[in-house]
Amino acid sequence: MGEAAHDVGVELTVLATFDGDAAVATADRVIIGDARDAAALDRLSREVDVVTFDHELVDLDLVAALERRGVRVHPSASALRYAVDKAHQRTNFAAAKLPVPRFVVTTSGHDPALAELLGSLHNGAVVKVARGGYDGRGVIFVDDPADVPAIVDGLGARVVVEERLALRSEAAQLVVRATDGSSLHYPLVTTVQADGLCVEVRFPTDLSSATADDAASIAFRVGELIGAVGVLAVELFVTDDGLVINEVALRPHNTGHWTIEGTATSQFANHLRAITGQRLGSVEPRAANAVMVNVVGADRPGSPDAARAIPGTYVHDYGKSWRPGRKIGHVTAIGDDAAVTRVTAWSGARAYGTRTREVT
Numbered sequence: 001m002g003e004a005a006h007d008v009g010v011e012l013t014v015l016a017t018f019d020g021d022a023a024v025a026t027a028d029r030v031i032i033g034d035a036r037d038a039a040a041l042d043r044l045s046r047e048v049d050v051v052t053f054d055h056e057l058v059d060l061d062l063v064a065a066l067e068r069r070g071v072r073v074h075p076s077a078s079a080l081r082y083a084v085d086k087a088h089q090r091t092n093f094a095a096a097k098l099p100v101p102r103f104v105v106t107t108s109g110h111d112p113a114l115a116e117l118l119g120s121l122h123n124g125a126v127v128k129v130a131r132g133g134y135d136g137r138g139v140i141f142v143d144d145p146a147d148v149p150a151i152v153d154g155l156g157a158r159v160v161v162e163e164r165l166a167l168r169s170e171a172a173q174l175v176v177r178a179t180d181g182s183s184l185h186y187p188l189v190t191t192v193q194a195d196g197l198c199v200e201v202r203f204p205t206d207l208s209s210a211t212a213d214d215a216a217s218i219a220f221r222v223g224e225l226i227g228a229v230g231v232l233a234v235e236l237f238v239t240d241d242g243l244v245i246n247e248v249a250l251r252p253h254n255t256g257h258w259t260i261e262g263t264a265t266s267q268f269a270n271h272l273r274a275i276t277g278q279r280l281g282s283v284e285p286r287a288a289n290a291v292m293v294n295v296v297g298a299d300r301p302g303s304p305d306a307a308r309a310i311p312g313t314y315v316h317d318y319g320k321s322w323r324p325g326r327k328i329g330h331v332t333a334i335g336d337d338a339a340v341t342r343v344t345a346w347s348g349a350r351a352y353g354t355r356t357r358e359v360t
């Protein structure tokens, strides 16, 4: 987002936890502090016209307090809550008749509603902590529903327990919503997961145009329901019975990194345009195919330069220190030929040192 700021005329003040934070290098001004600290948020909001987020580790009460004082915050605390709290998200989407897995929100393994759900499951259960999980952390797959109550009690937290769906594939729909509610949607992409982590994103999908229309319509309905401003990413399960919502993010999202090279306006530029009240930029694809591969640190550090040496790669180094299992960058390729584009992106990611493997 920082790299996109100047192109869209935005002066950027970053609230970062330390001066080695990757975003600091792109900022016009920096405030060192914690995003969950009231004093740090006060300082930030006094210096800027609008506040936005690039992660969800925020205190929603503090964000709401800023709004009450008249600070412009996009997305709002009430919208952000859908991304921060899986229980809130599932409950409100179900009430709005949006497609979600069958679920129960509970804190107790002895909850009668939980027993009823577990009795009806055929394909196992998934237990998710309502808050604080990401990249598969806080998500537990349970083959035998009888094991779920003890797991819920062991977690000692509010959880969502839901049916484990048989997935044909996974997809992500990004929309960008302006302050006046107008919106655009990016092309639907296929996302490939391994061990709870997104390893690859592909444009275009091999899904039907009816499914793509459905994805866009679901994402627009979500955007309207939650009053999102900026980029909204809706992660979707593709099942035999149609699309089902997995989760939502209210910020530029990993599944949209391909738009930096792959579309006329990147998700980052459009997020900033949306929150600053500018006209949204075109989301037209720039090539017939795009593939983005996440670089997840292997045991031994690799090198972004090795990836750059492979023709056709666009290499993004997040400037984070190398740690096995950590997402430290990504490699994108775009082109006319789907197979070549995919091979290029993966060659780049392997040269960079990703520990992920191609899923076919």
Ligand code: ADP
Binding pocket: 101, 126, 128, 133, 134, 135, 136, 137, 138, 139, 162, 163, 164, 165, 166, 167, 170, 193, 196, 197, 235, 246, 247
């Ligand atoms: P996180 O919030 O940590 O990213 P998610 O809720 O997105 O976790 O789950 C991570 C992955 O686990 C999903 O991308 C999907 O592959 C799988 N998964 C999650 N929930 C279900 C479910 N109900 N049925 C089948 N697979 C699921």
